[in-house]
Amino acid sequence: MNGFFAPARRTALHRANPALKLTLFVGLFILTMLTHTIDASFYLACVFLLLLFAASGYPLWKTALLVSGFALAFASASLTMILFGKGSEIWWTFGPIAISKESFYRGLHLGFRSIAFGCQGLLFVLTTTSTGLFYALMQRFKLGxxxxxxxxxxxxxxxxxxxxxxxxxxxxxxxxxxxxxxxxxxxxxxxxxxxxxxxxxxxxxxxxxxxxxxKRFDARSRRTYYYSSPVTAADAAAWLLLAAAAAAAFWLAGTLPVFGLGDMRTGL
Amino acid sequence: MRWIAETKRPKPEEAAGSALSGPSVAEAVGEASEIRRIEATAAAESALHAGEEAKRLEVPAETGERRQPKLHVRTAEPAERTTHDAAAEVAGLRLKFPGVPDLLFRDLSLSIRQGEKVLLLGPSGCGKSTLLQVLGGVIPRVTEVPLKADRLKVPDSAGMVFQDPDTQFCMPYVDEELAFVLENLAVPREDMRARIEAALLEVGLHLPDIHMPIGSLSQGMKQRLALASVLLLEPDTLLLDEPSALLDPEGRRAIWAAVRRVSEQRTVIVVEHRIDEVLDWMDRVIVFRGDGSVLADGPAAEVFRLYRAELREYGIWYPGAWEDALAVGRGDAARPEAAGAPELPAGAAASAASCPASAAPHGTSENAAVSEKPHPANRASKQPPVARGAFSEPLLRLENFRVLRGGRAVCAVDRAAVMPGDLIALTGPNGAGKSSLLLGLMGLLPRQGECRFGTDDPAGRREERQAAAKHAAFVFQNPEFQFVTDRVLDEVAFTLRGEAAAAAQAGEDSGRRGAAARLLARWSPREKRRRARLAAQAEPEIARRAADCLARFGLGGYEDRHPYLLSLGQKRRLSVASSVVTNKPLLLLDEPTFGQDARNAFAMLRLCDELRAAGHAILMITHEPEIAELLATQVWQIEDGRLKSASPTGRSRSDGIRLREEATAR
Amino acid sequence: MGTKIAQAAGRRKGLTLTDVLVTVVLSLVLGVVYHVWAAVSDVAGLLFVQSNELVYGMWFAASTLAFLLIRKPGVALIAEIAAAHLEIAFGSAYGVQLLLYSVVQGLAAELVFAGFRYKNGSAWVAGLAGVAAAAASLLADIYYGYVAEYATWVIVLKYSLRAISSFVIAGYLMYGLAKLLERAGVAQSLRPVERKEYDALDR
Known part of the structure; x- marks a missing residue:
């Protein structure tokens, strides 16, 4: 927007075609959504947090400021589950609150996932201008x-x-x-x-x-575009970067598990 | 009583750029009828803040007045003339806004030749902007308004510039906005940049970089950008809907210079209230009556010679409008039309006439005491203005005063004072810190240094704000933001109720010690009942005072209307009414005449001057040089976040009202 | 005299640029108002478990308000997406999922209005649309937040509060706001002009 939302340097993600980048990020979102093990979500959160700092093109302090909002997202995603989730191995109860092993780890998993979602979303926002995105959507995806x-x-x-x-x-x-x-x-x-x-x-x-x-705007007539929306090498680079990040996260979860727990939906 | 204005007034040539022709002094019109006629013709057309709705509701009020039957429509050319050379033409146009009983136009016929430069004039609400939109093809293609016509020819390609600089663009950057037009025309991308640069050059916008945020341009530059964007359409006709109404004098000059430069080969149709800059190059002037019919149509010089009185009545800023407005009690007050305007309840005018001093504060120190008691002491309406001798103490004293925004000083005042009877024009370029100063005075921005209201010297943010609220009323530029109720009368009553509640609270609290005891007492059921009882008792008195106040501000008869449905001028007056009803000695205004037609602007200034003459002090931000030159007692010049100078203009604080006075007319 | 030109059918049928722009801007304003509201939400959150759900309905307000004002198909969905777009553009921590949530919620509200053939603009129907949006958010929550794994009483409490809040805020509150805008003379120009207004031209 004004001043604050202006990157200090441009990375491959900035140069990539915003419309294609959007599909990449929706893909990442679905991938993260389908992640049901806590190790994978933990590493996804870590990897994309690093990528956010490295590839957003913003100064460290600005990124940190924006990332601080994730604490709340983490809490809101995990706390309810930790305190009120179902579970058999009860650790602690107090009134309506019942913290079980299952609910605790499930809560953490949700928290990690929300951080991963947050990082991915922010990475997209920080590397994309509205104007660029809508021009790309009009030209690539025929948005009205x-x-x-x-x-x-x-x-x-x-x-x-x-x-x-x-x-x-x-x-x-x-x-x-x-x-x-x-x-x-x-x-x-x-x-x-x-x-x-x-x-x-x-x-x-x-x-x-x-x-x-x-000014003779007519939604039905043919129009030209001031900004072109080409597909370039930067798109390949962005694709590789994101794929590598996701792959790294899953590889780390497999080789260096921190929690070593199973699918979060069906017991542990 | 009469006030001889000549002695105080600068000569026309040094007064203002607007004093082009030295017109003979027109008849002074009595203020009573002035205010009433404002009601009759004021309307919300200045589509600035007022919605279409307001316009429609206003229109019926004025249809009745045809006071000078001797003036007939002088149609320069018969409507049945040949049409092949017409750039735009309507015949038998009927148009009606939904939800309004009356037609705005009934069988209007009009034809405009290729290359003609036409100025449309008329009172607010007469439909001239609507007609422009019909001629420009906006109605009914873009905005659906029921209309029919025997013949309707719109220009093959028209470009239109609107009034509000902030609502004509859809893109954030200059080049993107201009490119938007070229995209609509399917111009190839490679050709865009050159055409953008050419268009900017054509309107005299020399930007360091065409990829510049539109938000960083001044309002005047934005209007020139709007002009540049319509020029890219290569229009044969330019339609201009008050493009300079919301600009400062500098911006006005620049936009008209640009329009003139590009209008050589084009048909130009202009709707404008300020005609100084357009008058000398218009071929033809069409004047509309309030009911949408044509009053006059002919060459500019002739129309101005014959219809000067109508132009004044319609609120046109014609050259010499200021001189006429200031022609205080020049003898010929018994102008026939002053007795006209029967549309308004007589009570409104009577009370407007009889109590210019009703808001007089009774000396600064006792003011607080007065305003706490809503009873006879406040029925000041029949009292004469307070003796001048009582005003020796300043109402406001500033020393080493600084207003901060984000920890940075945005306006600094080393030393300044506001005395009762002052009307201070606060001038300076945009962004210099004028608004910040007012906000700081009200305690709405953090501040440092001394800011003493009367004898109060508050410390602490909360106390500052309370002291400011006790002594000063603040009127924002856009009145709608100040409205809190859905009924005109309630707007004023709201202020009075707040005051009554504060007084009850203060009376109660003073009897108790300790914050906790006060808080407890405040919430006790007994206390609640007591306050409810007090409030109920005060209610009739509040309603009466509110109604009085509305009448005084020319809003009598509008008590039950929604504030948003008033005309722009009425909204401004309502926001002032609701601010000054509690007799605060100091009134702060942010550009009170901005974007108003002459009639509403003078009505507003006259209200301010009434208050000033009654011992209030007015501090107003303004870009109108005439206010500083012809009315103010002091001019505060603010530049680069600092009060550069606070110089007296030589006019006395104890002068009577300088704008046209109705006392002589009655 | 020439032929009579009756300009009755000037209006395009579907959504015009004005409709879309007003809808989007409306949602953005509600988004801004939401930030004022967020303070209320924080306070409400302290009352009891899940009590912040009491103000959740504000999230669905954009779509019902847009429909109540413009009364055309599609605006409810656009309004939801626009509200989410605002949050995303300002670096919300809830990124892409807001967009997907908004599509699901907007579609649900849209379905309710369509069920009444876009003719019924009562507070009750608006409330129903709000509840539908809340139900859609439950579906999304099950995938996204595993809410099915909450203790049963929490699920019931959370989503009944949300439904009530949606009904009241997105329904009655927005209906009231639309009425306020009508009284202030802002809403009329957004709606299609009735036939009788054209007939009145001949009087």
């Missing part, structure tokens, strides 16, 4: 220009919405409580924010769409 340009235009409109959110917050502070109790005001919060922001944005969207059509 109507949709592609709507998404691109909306990204342009987003900072205005964020700014308006700030203005609204200030304005509400200036207007004061109006005699409502704090709780009453809290209940009205979504409405108070949503109405002006939505009203503004809807009108803005209508005007933008009108301006686009006046």
């Amino acid at each position: 220009p109507k949709y592609a340009y709507s998404f691109m235009a909306s990204i342009r409109l987003l900072p205005m919405t964020v700014e308006e959110l700030r203005v609204r917050r200030d304005a509400l502070a200036v207007r004061g409580g109006g005699g409502f109790t704090p709780f009453g005001a809290l209940l009205r919060l979504p409405e108070r924010y949503a109405l002006p922001l939505l009203a503004q944005s809807i009108r803005r969207a209508q005007r933008t769409a009108a301006a686009m059509e006046v």
Whole structure:
């Protein structure tokens, strides 16, 4: 977006065709989804975390900042399972909480997987621009220009919405409580924010769409593209890189197992 | 009483770039009728923030007024003339917005020749923007609006520039946006770059790199970019819908210079409220009445000579509008049309006339005490303005004051003071820190240094904010963001209820020691009941005060409407009304006249001036040079995050109202 | 006089650019509002086990609101995808799966609206669409998060809370919001113009 989301250097992943890269990452997602052993998910998380730092092209601190969000994802994926999952070998109980061996490892496995998902997703986002992705989707996958340009235009409109959110917050502070109790005001919060922001944005969207059509945008007519979307050697490199990463993870899980447990769905 | 304005006013030639022709002083119109007629014609057409809906709801109000039957439609050319050389033509156009009972156009006929430069004028809501969209093929192709016509010819290729610089682009970068147009035309990729660069050159945009974020351009540059993008369509007709309404004077000049440069061989149809920059190259001016019919159609000079009064009434920023607005009590107040405008309840006008001082703070130190009690003391409406002698203490004093954003000082003020009766124009380039200063004063941004409201010298973020809220009202640029209810009357009542609750709270808390005891007491059932009872008691008084306030701001009769359905000018006035109803001595405004037609802008300025004359102080961000030159008592110049100068303009704080006064007219 | 031109059939049948852009922008705004809402969610999460599910319905709000405003096929799905797209574009930790979740959830909501032939815009139907989206998220959760391995009472608690929340937030709350927008005069211009408006031209 603005400043922050600009890579410091470009890697093969940046140069790869975004549409093909998307299919690669969806493939990775499915592969990770079908991973049911904790060792494999552990190594997938590790390998893609490393790859994220190495190939995203962002300075270390920025990547670390973004990665810090994974802690929450890890917790939310694993905690419920650890505390409330089914299992026969009970380690500890407290009220409704029952931590069993199965639920514990299953929880960890889910946590690792969510980190792997997170790394893969972030790697894609950090190496792809919206404009590039939608141009590629239009040219490679015949995505309707109507949709592609709507998404691109909306990204342009987003900072205005964020700014308006700030203005609204200030304005509400200036207007004061109006005699409502704090709780009453809290209940009205979504409405108070949503109405002006939505009203503004809807009108803005209508005007933008009108301006686009006046510039003779027609979803049905033939169009050319300012950015081409070629398939290059970088695509092969990206494919190899991701395949190698995934293969490395599974190979490590086989040769250097940390947990040594079986399929997470069917007992251990 | 009369205020002689000549002594204070700079001469027209030094006053403003707008004073092109030195027009004879037009008749002063009484303020009462001024405000009423604003109601009659103000409408939301300035499609800026107001939705189409508001426009439609406004229109019926004005259809009744035809005060000067002697002026007939002067159609320059008969509608049945030959059509082969027409660039655009409508005959028998009927158009209606859904959900509105009346037609916007009823059998309108109009023809525009190839190469003609036409200016469409009319009051807000008369449908001129809609007509432009019909002529440009936007309606009904893009926007569905029911219409039918005997004949409708739109240009073969038209390019249209709209009012709002922020909603004309779909791509984040300059080159991508221009390429979007070329893509639509299926121009080969290799040819794009050269054509993009040529288009930018044509409108005078010299960018270091064409791959530049659009967000980093000024609003004026964005409008020129919009023009460049329509030029890529190679249009034979250019349609311009108030392209300069949201620009500062510099941006206005630049966009019109660019339009003029590219319009040589083209038909140009312009809708604009500010006509200084277009007047001298328009071949033809068409003036619409409020009901969408044509009042006048002819060469510019002739139309301006014959229809000056209508132009003023319609809120056009014609050259000399400022002079006319400032012609305070120049004698000829008994203008016939001042007695007209029967559409509004008489009460609104009467109270507008009788109580310019009703919001007077009663000296700064006792102000808080006054505003806590919603009773007769606040029925100031019949009181004369407070004696000037009482205003010796500054309302606001700043010393070594700094406003911070992200830990960095974004606006610094070494020393400045705001006195009662001040109207301060806060000027300076965009991004210099003007808005930050206001936000800092309100305690909405962190700050350092001394900021003393009256005698209060708050310490701590929370206290700062409370002190600011007690002494100052803040009006944001976009009024919609300030609205919190769904009814006009409730907007004002909301402020009053908040004040009543705060007063009850303060009274209760002062009797108790310790935060815990206070908190406990606040939540006790007994206390809750007591407060509910108090609130219920205060309610009739609140409703009465709110209604009074609305009447004073020319919003009488709109109590039950949704605030979003008001016209832009009305929204602005409502946001000011809801801010000043509790008699705060200091009023901070962020570009209150921005994007408004002349009528609404002057109504807003007159309200500010009324408050100032009554002893309030106004601090307004503005890009209008005339406000600084003709109205302000001080001009604060902000540059590069610093108050460069705070210079008095020589106008006295104790002056009466400088804009047209209705007292003489009654 | 020439022939009469009645411009009645100017409107294209399917989704126009305006429809799509409004839908996408709407979802983005809800996404931004969601960040304000996230604070509420965090507080709600402290109440009791799984209580954060009480505000989960906000995730399905975009699709119901878009439908309630625009009333055309497809907008519910587009709205869900757009909301996910926003999260992904800003480096959410939940990357690609959000996209797949959004497709499943959006389709479920879309199916409900289609079941009423896109004619019924009541709060009840919107709520039903929200519940359908919640059910779709359960399906996705079973594959993605092994929720079938939760203790049974947790599954029941979690997903009934989610369904209730979806019904209330995506249904009634969004219905209320759509009504607010209608009263503020914003919603009318989004809907197709009725025949009688054209007939009124001849009066």
